[in-house]
Every structure is written in structure tokens, then in C-alpha cells.
Amino acid sequence: YTWPSPQLDALETVRFNQEGFNAGGLAALIQPCTAYIFGGPNTGRSDAADWIRTAYHDMATYNKSDGTGGMDASIRFIEEQERPENAGNGFDNTVIAMNSQINRYVSIADSLALAAIVAIENCGGPEIAFRGGRSDAGEPNAPGVPLPEQSLETHIAAFARQGFTPTEMIGLVACGHTFGGVQHDAFPDIVGELDDPTSIDDVAHFDSTFVTFDNAIATEYISGTTRSPLIVGANDTTNSDKQIFSSDGNTTILSFATSAEVYTSTCADLFARMLDTVPAGVELTEVITPLPIKPSSVEFVMNQDTMELSGQVRLWNTTEDPSLIVQLQWSDHLGETHTTGPLGFLGTSSSTGGKYSAVWYTFNSSSIHLDPAAGVRSLSFLINGVLEDQNGLGFAVQDAFMISSTSCQIENPPSGRIDVAVRNGVNVTRLYLEEMTTDNVGRPIVVELDITPPASPVAANPAYTVWSMNLTDPNALYGIGAQIGGVNYSTTDQHRFVEFEVC
Numbered sequence: 001y002t003w004p005s006p007q008l009d010a011l012e013t014v015r016f017n018q019e020g021f022n023a024g025g026l027a028a029l030i031q032p033c034t035a036y037i038f039g040g041p042n043t044g045r046s047d048a049a050d051w052i053r054t055a056y057h058d059m060a061t062y063n064k065s066d067g068t069g070g071m072d073a074s075i076r077f078i079e080e081q082e083r084p085e086n087a088g089n090g091f092d093n094t095v096i097a098m099n100s101q102i103n104r105y106v107s108i109a110d111s112l113a114l115a116a117i118v119a120i121e122n123c124g125g126p127e128i129a130f131r132g133g134r135s136d137a138g139e140p141n142a143p144g145v146p147l148p149e150q151s152l153e154t155h156i157a158a159f160a161r162q163g164f165t166p167t168e169m170i171g172l173v174a175c176g177h178t179f180g181g182v183q184h185d186a187f188p189d190i191v192g193e194l195d196d197p198t199s200i201d202d203v204a205h206f207d208s209t210f211v212t213f214d215n216a217i218a219t220e221y222i223s224g225t226t227r228s229p230l231i232v233g234a235n236d237t238t239n240s241d242k243q244i245f246s247s248d249g250n251t252t253i254l255s256f257a258t259s260a261e262v263y264t265s266t267c268a269d270l271f272a273r274m275l276d277t278v279p280a281g282v283e284l285t286e287v288i289t290p291l292p293i294k295p296s297s298v299e300f301v302m303n304q305d306t307m308e309l310s311g312q313v314r315l316w317n318t319t320e321d322p323s324l325i326v327q328l329q330w331s332d333h334l335g336e337t338h339t340t341g342p343l344g345f346l347g348t349s350s351s352t353g354g355k356y357s358a359v360w361y362t363f364n365s366s367s368i369h370l371d372p373a374a375g376v377r378s379l380s381f382l383i384n385g386v387l388e389d390q391n392g393l394g395f396a397v398q399d400a401f402m403i404s405s406t407s408c409q410i411e412n413p414p415s416g417r418i419d420v421a422v423r424n425g426v427n428v429t430r431l432y433l434e435e436m437t438t439d440n441v442g443r444p445i446v447v448e449l450d451i452t453p454p455a456s457p458v459a460a461n462p463a464y465t466v467w468s469m470n471l472t473d474p475n476a477l478y479g480i481g482a483q484i485g486g487v488n489y490s491t492t493d494q495h496r497f498v499e500f501e502v503c
């Protein structure tokens with residue numbers, strides 16, 4: 001995709017900035033893969049397993065014939081979690097852990113899909129194609145998750161309703177059950193008390209490598225060494241994995257046991273399809289791939305007569321190299337191009353279990369001197385002298401409106417003013433503050449507060465005019481939005497009035 005795209009930029013960040021500098025923090029929660037939110041590593045439970053099961057159970061309500069259900073984060077509703085088909089506490093664990101990842105561009109359902117992907121990829125699994133754009137349900141879906149005691153025919157019908165053939169059913173179950181196991185508390189009729197001090201919840205695992213993605217679930221089944229409670233459980237009625245794996249005469253599961261590659265590539269496809277199963281009407285984005293050069297946190301501030309620009313740039317698939325010279329170029333509204341000196345190195349990040357690494361550089365007002373009248377139209381970068389400008393497009397930035405450092409606070413009682421500098425000559429049809437909040441069912445929303453144009457123009461400098469808004473909530477965080485030529489733009493930077501000087 002082409003930068004900037006606020007939604008794709010945000011989703012790409014969660015997907016690919018997993019560890020190290022600017023990391024979103026998702027991967028750290030399952031580092032190591034034995035990590036468990038309530039009790040630390042090596043408890044017999046794992047967050048990775050919970051995250052994958054949560055995604056399946058959120059999706060499993062899908063009804064292909066009417067387009068209802070699917071990945072829409074309806075699993076977060078207590079009413080769904082209390083159903084027998086959702087026994088266990090892994091769903092709540094997952095939803096809580098994902099809270100920090102959600103924002104106006106990353107829905108709760110997207111965060112659940114990302115959780116499953118990060119768990120699979122970081123714990124030995126293949127890369128999974130990720131699309132974003134799921135929307136969050138406002139209420140629970142109809143029930144629809146298979147239960148172990150149901151018949152094979154019922155399981156086949158349930159997977160058909162979810163959009164999967166009988167062969168794909170075998171695949172999806174074998175792919176999911178490479179992680180985790182069955183807890184005594186949730187399924188006392190399947191797993192008894194284990195009397196094992198290393199297993200806090202008495203979990204009987206599906207295979208011997210229960211925190212790692214691999215085909216042991218299939219090899220152990222074929223070799224007869226499996227101890228899975230859903231294959232060799234004492235009560236044959238609840239041996240659903242046995243019924244499912246043997247439903248085609250063991251053909252599919254044998255192909256997984258024989259070839260780790262077949263298993264891995266089948267799972268990569270099936271997991272992606274599972275996560276992309278969304279209610280009718282929801283349009284997912286393209287598959288998100290990492291941008292080779294990605295500006296980040298790009299922010300303008302109008303500081304009296306000076307326009308300040310700061311930000312970061314990430315170079316993908318690169319390791320730290322002191323000899324690398326990264327420079328920023330910007331073109332202005334007068335058609336001139338300017339070049340900075342070498343940018344400062346910030347750090348490295350990695351993703352996909354360390355498979356990819358990236359390096360980060362910073363630019364800020366100490367090295368960039370902007371003339372407000374000339375402004376900035378777009379950015380590009382020189383990497384060891386080689387121009388990176390998105391194939392000639394440049395990295396477009398919006399300098400028509402920005403926070404002004406004349407914003408200020410009144411201490412007692414707390415109130416304040418947000419000032420926005422608006423470029424003269426630009427037809428800004430609406431200017432507003434954007435307050436990030438959630439609706440009554442926890443969905444991220446943006447509340448827009450219109451700023452009235454000044455009755456008589458207040459000049460920030462010859463090129464910009466100040467629009468102001470008085471506010472009273474010292475904790476509220478505001479971005480700035482503007483409508484220009486029928487298009488809405490938002491700043492990525494957000495501000496509280498208390499960060500400014502006293503009025």
C-alpha cells in the first residue's frame with residue numbers, strides 16, 4: 001500500500017513491530033511461548049493456546065447461509081462466554097490481554113485475529129496472511145461452536161455452516177490442537193484431577209509439544225503414542241478428535257504426519273481463512289505486508305514563527321549498521337527540495353519470532369528548519385544516497401493544520417485551550433478535535449468536537465491563522481481532524497491541554 005493510510009499504518013504496526021524499539025507489546029506477552037497471564041511460564045496453560053482457541057470460538061458462530069456471526073469479537077460478551085460451548089477462562093484472558101492493542105484503526109476483532117497470528121508465528125508456526133478491517137459486534141451472536149460430545153455428523157454440519165469442507169475440518173482441528181489441551185475445571189468429565197504440581201489447571205495436552213506449532217498432533221496419532229484427551233480419553237463419546245481425524249480413513253491426518261511441509265502450508269491457509277471469516281457486509285483490507293520504508297509518528301507543531309517537524313522512519317529487513325547513512329528530504333509548496341544531514345539511529349525492532357528485523361532513525365526540529373510559508377508537501381529518504389520516495393509519489397504529509405504551541409492550560413480549576421494553526425489559502429471546510437473513547441459495548445470510537453472559525457483572524461505568523469477551542473477535561477486526549485476538499489484528515493499526534501504552559 002501507499003503511505004500514508006492511517007488504518008493500514010496502524011494495523012501494520014501491530015502486525016510487524018513486535019519486539020524491540022516501538023514494539024506494540026503483543027509478542028512480549030507470549031515470550032516464552034510457555035507464558036501464561038495468570039501464573040507465569042510452565043503452568044501447563046499458555047496464552048498462545050488461549051489466543052488461538054479464542055479466535056476459533058469467535059469465528060465458529062459464522063453462518064454461511066445468512067452471513068451472520070464470524071470474527072467480530074462477539075466472544076467478548078459475557079453471555080457468549082457463559083455458554084457451555086465456551087467453557088474455560090481463556091476467552092476473557094485473551095480479550096483482556098488485547099486491550100492495549102485496540103484503537104480507532106484496530107478493532108477488537110482485528111486484535112483477536114492478530115493475537116492468533118502472533119501466537120502461531122512466534123511459537124514455531126508459518127507466516128499467516130493478515131487482513132484488517134473487521135468490525136466489532138454490538139451484541140452476542142447465535143451459538144455455534146462444536147462440543148466434544150456431539151456426533152461426527154453434527155461436527156461436519158457445523159464446519160459446513162462455518163464454510164469448511166469435511167477435509168478442511170480435519171485440517172483446522174489438527175492445526176488448532178497442536179497447541180494447548182483440555183482443562184479439568186472446564187471439562188471434568190473428560191479430564192480428571194491430574195495430581196501434577198506443574199499443571200495449575202490440570203490440563204491434559206493434545207500433543208507432547210503443546211506450546212509449539214508442529215505436526216506432533218498428527219505423528220503421535222498415527223504412531224499410536226498420543227495421549228490426547230480428545231483421542232484416547234476414557235469416554236469414547238467425547239473423543240471428538242479421534243472421530244474427526246479418522247472420518248476419511250485417516251488420509252488427511254496421515255498426510256500431515258508424513259509431511260511437516262504439507263501440515264504447515266495447509267494450516268497457514270486454513271488459519272488465514274478462519275480469521276477472514278467475517279459477517280456479511282464487512283470488507284477486509286488487502287493482505288498487509290510490511291512497508292520497506294515507513295515513516296512513523298510524523299508530527300508538525302507550529303511554534304510561533306517556526307514550523308517544527310519531527311518523526312521516525314523504519315527501514316524493514318535491515319540490521320543495525322553504523323555505516324548506514326539515512327537522510328530525510330522534503331519538498332515544499334514552492335517546488336524546492338531540502339535535505340537533512342544523517343539522521344540519528346534510534347534502535348532496532350523485530351517480528352515473526354525474530355525472523356525479520358528493522359532499524360529506526362529519528363528526525364526532529366533540531367536538524368530541520370522549516371519556513372512556514374514554504375511548508376512541507378512530502379517527504380522522501382536517502383539511504384546511503386539512494387532515493388526512497390515510494391516510486392516517485394513521495395510520502396505525502398499534511399501541513400494544512402497542526403497543533404500550535406500557544407495552546408495553554410489554566411491550573412485552578414483545571415481548564416485550557418487547544419490552538420490549531422491553519423494554513424492560509426487552504427479551504428478547510430471543517431476543523432475539529434477528535435477525542436478517542438469507547439461506546440457502551442467497548443468499541444473504540446472517535447467523538448468529534450467542531451472548532452468554530454475565529455470571528456476575526458488571529459495570525460500565528462504570516463502563513464497560518466490560529467483557531468482555538470476551550471476545554472475543561474485535563475485527562476482527555478485529542479487528535480486534530482480537518483475536512484479539506486471533501487476529504488477528512490487526522491493528525492496521528494494527540495494532546496492534552498495540561499502538557500502546555502500556563503495561559
Ligand code: HEM
Pocket residue numbers: 045046049050052053056087088089090146147148155172173175176177179180181182183184186187240244274
Ligand atoms: C469439533 C471441533 C472442536 C472441538 C470439539 C474442540 C474441543 C476443544 C476442547 C474441549 C478444548 C479444551 C478447552 C479447555 O479446557 O479450556 C479445546 C482446546 C483448544 N482448542 Fe479446540 N475444539 C475443536 C476445534 C478447534 C479448532 C478448529 C481450533 C483452532 C483452529 C481449536 C483450537 C483449540 C486450542 C488452541 C485449544 C487449547 C486451549 C488451551 O489450552 O487453553 N479447536 N478444544
